[in-house]
Amino acid sequence: MRSLFGLLAVVTVASLYLYSLSLHLPAGPRRRAVPSAHAHGEHLDTADESAHNTEEPSRLKFPSDLEELRELAELLQFYKTEHTGYVLLLFSSAYLYKQSFAIPGSSFLNILAGAIFGLHEGLLLTCVLTTVGSTMCYLLSQAFGKQYIVNFFPDKVAMLQGKVEENKDCLFFFLLFLRFFPMTPNWFLNMSAPIVNIPITFFFFSVFIGLLPYNFICVQTGVMLSELSSLDDLFSWQRLLQLLAIACMALLPGALIRHFSQRHLKLNVKPAQNGVITDKKLQ
Structure with a gap:
């Protein structure tokens, strides 16, 4: 029971921190005057501009579909022009929150990273955050969740x-x-790793390397979505060749690991009739 209260305390503190961070947006960059207002010789006054800015925080939420993802990307790109540090802190905090507490939806944040930070910075950021967040989930499970995970699964x-x-x-x-x-969901592997005695060093580097292709695909997708002005752009020869290159780069590491596994890993574990476990290598 003490471990349950400890976990709830950690979740509460993290949730309050993320909520307060999303509410206290800095002053946004100055927007250009609306064209129709110029046509009539009118300008946005300070009160109207302030009122407009106060509406922005309500749009800060985890995206659940591509439309919300695009709107959030546009908003954060707008703030990033003058508040790069804040956007980086907000994105990193939200990403670690999801990873640490095994909340689904990291693929949307990977795509968002590509749209906001670009390919190279976005890929490095997502790889680091995925690894750190998964390791935090490992540590939380080790400290608070062992008995519950064993009981439920x-x-x-x-x-x-x-x-x-x-x-x-x-x-x-x-x-x-x-x-x-x-063979098992990533969130379950993160939580059960300390229970099955996986060393944290092996866990840390396996996450960084093993999820690199997945992060790359998501981040590159975000980069492409941020550059598209219409669906016709998606079917250009340049985009199709880019997608082919992405697929090849993502499949190559997996093919090498699979080739190694066929010779060295024992992946099929089946109980024999006499109760003795027999192993078969991947065919």
């Missing part, structure tokens, strides 16, 4: 424990395989 934990034991001689490559070809 006994079969999945037992299965993962058996596979970890069978592949302990090449554990790091087994973890990479699980990231490239998920």
